Amino acid sequence: MTDGFFKYQAQTSPYPLALEISHAKGSYIYDTNNKAYLDFVAGVSACTLGHCHPKIVDAIKNQADKYLHVMVYGEYAQQPAVDLCAFIAKHLPAPLESTYLVNSGTEAIEGALKLARRVTGRSQIIAAHNAYHGNTMGSLSLMDFEERKAPFRPLLPDINHITFNYEPHLKHITTKTAAVIVETIQGGAGFIEPENNYLTVLKAKCKAVGALLILDEIQPGIGRTGKLFGFENYNVIPDIVVTGKGLGGGLPIGAFTASKAHMDTLQDSPKLGHITTFGGNPLIAASALATLKEVVNSDLMAEALIKEQVIRQHLKHPLITQIRGRGLMLAALTTSADITNKVILEAQNQGLILFWLLFEPKAIRITPPLTISIAQIIDGCGIIIDLLDNISDHN
Numbered sequence: 001m002t003d004g005f006f007k008y009q010a011q012t013s014p015y016p017l018a019l020e021i022s023h024a025k026g027s028y029i030y031d032t033n034n035k036a037y038l039d040f041v042a043g044v045s046a047c048t049l050g051h052c053h054p055k056i057v058d059a060i061k062n063q064a065d066k067y068l069h070v071m072v073y074g075e076y077a078q079q080p081a082v083d084l085c086a087f088i089a090k091h092l093p094a095p096l097e098s099t100y101l102v103n104s105g106t107e108a109i110e111g112a113l114k115l116a117r118r119v120t121g122r123s124q125i126i127a128a129h130n131a132y133h134g135n136t137m138g139s140l141s142l143m144d145f146e147e148r149k150a151p152f153r154p155l156l157p158d159i160n161h162i163t164f165n166y167e168p169h170l171k172h173i174t175t176k177t178a179a180v181i182v183e184t185i186q187g188g189a190g191f192i193e194p195e196n197n198y199l200t201v202l203k204a205k206c207k208a209v210g211a212l213l214i215l216d217e218i219q220p221g222i223g224r225t226g227k228l229f230g231f232e233n234y235n236v237i238p239d240i241v242v243t244g245k246g247l248g249g250g251l252p253i254g255a256f257t258a259s260k261a262h263m264d265t266l267q268d269s270p271k272l273g274h275i276t277t278f279g280g281n282p283l284i285a286a287s288a289l290a291t292l293k294e295v296v297n298s299d300l301m302a303e304a305l306i307k308e309q310v311i312r313q314h315l316k317h318p319l320i321t322q323i324r325g326r327g328l329m330l331a332a333l334t335t336s337a338d339i340t341n342k343v344i345l346e347a348q349n350q351g352l353i354l355f356w357l358l359f360e361p362k363a364i365r366i367t368p369p370l371t372i373s374i375a376q377i378i379d380g381c382g383i384i385i386d387l388l389d390n391i392s393d394h395n
């Protein structure tokens with residue numbers, strides 16, 4: 001299979017992991033030799049309920065028997081999308097009640113940026129250093145790593161950057177600012193939480209100058225931090241909340257939610273202010289709704305915080321300097337990028353899936369499915385500790 005993978009499938013890097021997948025179930029992925037891999041990554045925070053959760057599979061099968069794509073987003077009333085948007089509205093604080101469904105996280109970010117410009121009539125967008133919001137032109141424009149942006153310029157103009165958690169930079173938010181966009185917990189930067197009421201103060205500053213606050217919940221959202229939305233941990237209500245990844249239960253999705261008054265601006269002058277063919281797709285909406293219902297109606301969110309403590313207890317090692325993050329959005333930092341690389345690559349041989357973070361080379365990503373068991377967590381942590389012991393012995 002890998003021959004075709006390298007020959008015909010466009011690559012994102014010269015060194016993909018290239019695991020040959022046979023099937024996946026619960027917390028395990030199986031390769032074509034039927035070797036099991038315990039999944040500490042969950043498709044990069046996407047597989048909230050693990051792999052092929054029966055309630056998600058049932059929801060998809062039931063919907064597949066009724067209808068698939070019937071019309072572009074926004075024309076026909078389709079029960080799965082209506083129910084999904086209503087569920088999201090019910091679980092978000094006022095005035096966040098109108099949701100636009102799209103196909104990926106980055107598309108939801110694009111929609112949120114357009115909405116902010118439309119609502120405020122302003123153009124300036126302020127993002128944070130070390131942020132990641134996706135890879136389409138608008139989302140890429142928000143990133144501040146010039147080496148990653150330069151080959152694709154010209155990008156969006158009127159983007160400025162502030163340092164996350166650094167209050168003196170809030171003075172750059174002015175009456176020219178359409179929106180400030182930050183990740184609720186910075187992901188690629190190393191799972192950095194907001195500190196000292198930063199998000200509360202940031203929202204107050206935005207409000208004072210008439211700018212909108214967009215929170216990117218694409219990684220922290222959907223129960224991963226012990227709350228359905230990560231921002232519920234930090235005493236803030238954004239003007240626009242963007243979700244994706246874990247919302248889909250293993251299928252591709254993005255969504256941005258705002259007040260009805262704000263969202264209505266996309267439908268008029270010009271009409272069709274944002275359009276998409278497949279957004280709100282019934283199969284995907286059914287899968288997302290099944291995921292949300294299970295997260296909300298089970299103990300998974302409370303358990304995420306207990307599982308965090310188990311991980312923290314079982315990942316104590318001289319080569320681990322720090323564990324950042326909250327709930328099941330954790331990053332273990334080792335003493336060097338080299339050690340992190342060795343652990344991630346060797347873990348795969350040992351039957352444990354780990355992964356990197358985009359901009360923090362010392363970080364080992366630990367974002368397992370919320371459904372992982374305590375015993376499985378202890379097994380996986382044991383593999384990491386053995387690998388680190390081995391590295392210590394050879395140094």
Ligand SMILES: Cc1ncc(COP(=O)(O)O)c(C=O)c1O
Nearest residue numbers: 104105106132133134187218219
């Ligand atoms: C915080 C954050 N925002 C946006 C995105 C983009 O989402 P997608 O890859 O679905 O376009 C990601 C993806 O990793 C992300 O982590």
